[in-house]
Amino acid sequence: MVLNSRTDFERYASDAVKKWDARMSGDGWVISVGISECSLARGADKTLTHLRLALEANEFDAEVRQVGCAGWCWAEPFVEVRGPDHPPVVYTNITTDRVPELVEAFKHGNVIADWAMGVRADTPFKGIAPLDEHPYLKGQKRLLFERAGVIDPESIEDYIARGGYSAWIKALFDMTPDQVVDEVKTANVRGRGGAGFPAGIKWESGRRTQAWPKYVVANSHEGEPNVYKDRRLIESDPHLVLEGIMLGCFALGTSHGYNYVGGEHVLAIKRFREAVKQAYALGLLGENILGTGISCHVKTRTGGGAYICGEGSALMYSLMGLRGQPRTKPPRSVEEGVWRRPTVLNNTETYANIPGIVKNGGAWYAAMGTEKSKGTKLVTIQGPVERIGLVEVEMGMPLRELIFGLYGGMKEGYTFKGLQTGGVSAGPLREDQLDLTVDFDSMTEAGGMLGSGGFVVFDESVCAVDFARYLMAFNRYESCGKCTPCRLGTPALTEILDRMRNGQARQGELPLIERTSQHVIELSLCGLGQVAPMPVLGMMRAFPGEFDAHINEGRCPAGVCPMDAGAAVLSISGAV
Amino acid sequence: MADTTQSQVEIDLEPLREILRRDFNPDDYQEAEELILGACQEAQLLYGWVPQAASQVIADHLGVSINRIYGLLTFYADFRTDPPGEHAMLLCHGAACFVMGSERLIREINDDQHLGPDGRTPDGAFSVQVVNGCLGVCNLAPVAQIDHHHYFGHLNRERLAAVMQAIRDGRPVEDLDGVE
Numbered sequence: 001m002v003l004n005s006r007t008d009f010e011r012y013a014s015d016a017v018k019k020w021d022a023r024m025s026g027d028g029w030v031i032s033v034g035i036s037e038c039s040l041a042r043g044a045d046k047t048l049t050h051l052r053l054a055l056e057a058n059e060f061d062a063e064v065r066q067v068g069c070a071g072w073c074w075a076e077p078f079v080e081v082r083g084p085d086h087p088p089v090v091y092t093n094i095t096t097d098r099v100p101e102l103v104e105a106f107k108h109g110n111v112i113a114d115w116a117m118g119v120r121a122d123t124p125f126k127g128i129a130p131l132d133e134h135p136y137l138k139g140q141k142r143l144l145f146e147r148a149g150v151i152d153p154e155s156i157e158d159y160i161a162r163g164g165y166s167a168w169i170k171a172l173f174d175m176t177p178d179q180v181v182d183e184v185k186t187a188n189v190r191g192r193g194g195a196g197f198p199a200g201i202k203w204e205s206g207r208r209t210q211a212w213p214k215y216v217v218a219n220s221h222e223g224e225p226n227v228y229k230d231r232r233l234i235e236s237d238p239h240l241v242l243e244g245i246m247l248g249c250f251a252l253g254t255s256h257g258y259n260y261v262g263g264e265h266v267l268a269i270k271r272f273r274e275a276v277k278q279a280y281a282l283g284l285l286g287e288n289i290l291g292t293g294i295s296c297h298v299k300t301r302t303g304g305g306a307y308i309c310g311e312g313s314a315l316m317y318s319l320m321g322l323r324g325q326p327r328t329k330p331p332r333s334v335e336e337g338v339w340r341r342p343t344v345l346n347n348t349e350t351y352a353n354i355p356g357i358v359k360n361g362g363a364w365y366a367a368m369g370t371e372k373s374k375g376t377k378l379v380t381i382q383g384p385v386e387r388i389g390l391v392e393v394e395m396g397m398p399l400r401e402l403i404f405g406l407y408g409g410m411k412e413g414y415t416f417k418g419l420q421t422g423g424v425s426a427g428p429l430r431e432d433q434l435d436l437t438v439d440f441d442s443m444t445e446a447g448g449m450l451g452s453g454g455f456v457v458f459d460e461s462v463c464a465v466d467f468a469r470y471l472m473a474f475n476r477y478e479s480c481g482k483c484t485p486c487r488l489g490t491p492a493l494t495e496i497l498d499r500m501r502n503g504q505a506r507q508g509e510l511p512l513i514e515r516t517s518q519h520v521i522e523l524s525l526c527g528l529g530q531v532a533p534m535p536v537l538g539m540m541r542a543f544p545g546e547f548d549a550h551i552n553e554g555r556c557p558a559g560v561c562p563m564d565a566g567a568a569v570l571s572i573s574g575a576v
Numbered sequence: 577m578a579d580t581t582q583s584q585v586e587i588d589l590e591p592l593r594e595i596l597r598r599d600f601n602p603d604d605y606q607e608a609e610e611l612i613l614g615a616c617q618e619a620q621l622l623y624g625w626v627p628q629a630a631s632q633v634i635a636d637h638l639g640v641s642i643n644r645i646y647g648l649l650t651f652y653a654d655f656r657t658d659p660p661g662e663h664a665m666l667l668c669h670g671a672a673c674f675v676m677g678s679e680r681l682i683r684e685i686n687d688d689q690h691l692g693p694d695g696r697t698p699d700g701a702f703s704v705q706v707v708n709g710c711l712g713v714c715n716l717a718p719v720a721q722i723d724h725h726h727y728f729g730h731l732n733r734e735r736l737a738a739v740m741q742a743i744r745d746g747r748p749v750e751d752l753d754g755v756e
Binding site: 037041305322384420459477 | 606609610611612613614616617640644647648651652653654655669670671672674675676679708709710711712713714715716717719721724725727729
């Protein structure tokens with residue numbers, strides 16, 4: 001079915017809403033299983049199959065559907081059960097062996113309170129507390145993740161039933177491109193990829209440039225070693241990202257949009273491609289959309305597993321089928337980007353914020369968050385914490401509340417030592433610095449960084465020198481090799497840290513690290529090289545005692561580093 | 577060395593040709609260039625590596641030179657230019673896995689399995705690739721992915737060895753994520 005006018009869309013939308021309401025408040029049973037990369041790893045596909053078979057065997061009539069990831073990775077696979085007089089109950093950790101018992105329970109209208117995470121209702125149901133009161137969800141503010149885990153990510157109808165594409169309609173029929181840019185500027189949404197550059201300013205200069213064609217690109221590369229927010233977002237709500245990109249195209253007055261997805265995110269690629277296909281089929285993408293004369297095309301491109309391709313100019317070269325290596329700027333990409341044309345490049349999460357901004361206005365968005373960081377942020381925390389997963393919180397939430405509240409604090413037997421921030425591009429924070437908040441600026445002074453929102457908690461069993469070496473080695477491995485300071489500086493720094501780990505440290509290693517780091521920071525060509533030594537400098541600042549112990553006492557306080565390996569290694573190679 | 581290996585392996589190129597015919601139809605040269613990486617991904621997914629013959633098929637289909645494709649294959653970490661072992665294993669070395677002990681695990685698997693410089697076990701049953709990025713299933717850290725879809729989490733030396741032995745023997749691995 002192709003929609004040809006606004007009325008067509010509105011009719012389709014109201015039908016979709018009716019269908020949704022009939023499903024969610026009707027007499028039928030609905031069993032939803034979260035299918036995403038993280039739940040598949042825990043066997044959610046098997047849970048789904050077993051559920052279908054069990055229902056069949058019991059001759060129990062129910063609609064079994066897939067939904068996306070809801071962020072609670074620690075609870076996967078999750079199953080949501082609703083029926084007549086049975087509000088939706090979310091059950092966690094439903095592996096195949098639990099399926100028969102679960103089916104047996106709801107078949108008789110019973111619940112299993114021990115397995116339940118909560119009920120999607122305002123009041124408790126048979127001893128199960130409302131989902132929103134669960135400590136993991138209580139502190140969250142879900143704008144981007146509002147539909148995640150609720151709708152079927154492979155259904156455009158579900159998305160529209162839950163208010164999707166209304167921003168696209170509003171822009172097409174009620175707004176000018178300049179007004180869209182203005183709303184984004186008023187919202188003051190800053191780039192979610194790490195740098196925090198205001199998207200509105202980028203869009204405005206992109207709009208002003210008079211060279212055609214122009215391109216709009218979403219950066220869904222996500223190659224950092226501790227972030228998975230973009231892929232979960234696409235896996236759970238691909239249309240939201242797509243709508244954001246489409247609005248970007250509209251604002252710039254171009255019909256060319258791209259989404260560049262990291263090649264290893266297989267499910268995200270599949271679901272985004274499916275979303276694009278559905279949008280074309282419905283006539284929301286393509287030529288002369290809904291009779292407005294406006295055209296928009298969005299293409300999916302995939303990368304090949306190189307961290308550097310997260311850098312803007314490298315990504316564009318990769319998109320053009322070349323080796324992803326950054327180039328010197330200027331010209332900036334809004335002047336010369338993809339195919340040497342003006343290009344606006346934003347992070348996936350940034351685009352996902354746009355539909356809400358267009359629908360509700362920039363002022364609505366700007367009222368959330370802190371003075372300089374507006375809106376919400378997707379955050380992932382890993383390491384030995386009680387509940388590992390993805391949360392969406394309002395900017396300005398204290399890290400302590402985040403870690404010890406939402407994430408449930410440290411797992412039993414682990415003691416908090418530090419929090420690595422900003423992926424591989426910043427330093428860690430100590431326990432006494434956890435009163436800093438989630439926003440773009442507050443952590444900077446302490447040597448941390450919000451980055452793309454990926455944090456790693458580490459405990460006493462992790463050695464600061466060893467961790468610094470790991471982060472440095474990552475940067476060394478991923479250095480694209482184009483500019484000398486990064487290509488030679490990162491191995492040099494790794495080598496110094498290796499000497500410390502192997503008990504071969506010399507006097508003056510720390511000043512040497514600082515001097516070498518300074519070279520890399522000041523002389524590297526791209527943003528990634530310029531921050532490559534930050535984790536090492538941060539570790540040195542946060543845990544000076546450990547570096548001292550390695551250098552002056554020849555011991556590793558955490559007992560991790562092979563302090564006596566160095567002599568052996570060096571004597572074999574003959575180089576002392 | 578790669579050349580001798582390549583010449584010994586018989587590759588059925590027809591499935592790749594079919595995918596290219598179906599999904600890779602650029603409107604112009606610009607789009608053809610944009611599609612190269614995606615086509616390489618398809619070959620990698622199909623064969624577990626990108627043989628020279630497959631590169632040639634892609635090059636011919638998109639009208640680019642095979643040299644350019646080789647340049648991409650050797651830049652991007654996802655691609656292999658030599659055949660993998662029977663089972664391809666990705667060992668995650670993301671930061672979450674690191675803090676849960678993946679570094680030691682990598683050292684141990686290297687010793688225990690006598691991995692060659694290309695990450696292959698001597699019997700050719702496995703090729704082990706350490707992933708610098710993140711597999712994105714951090715709740716299972718440290719985690720390995722075997723043959724694309726099967727994840728094995730909360731690994732330690734013994735568990736990983738047991739998983740690998742089970743797969744060698746063709747037995748199912750009962751306990752999927754190692755949670756006690």
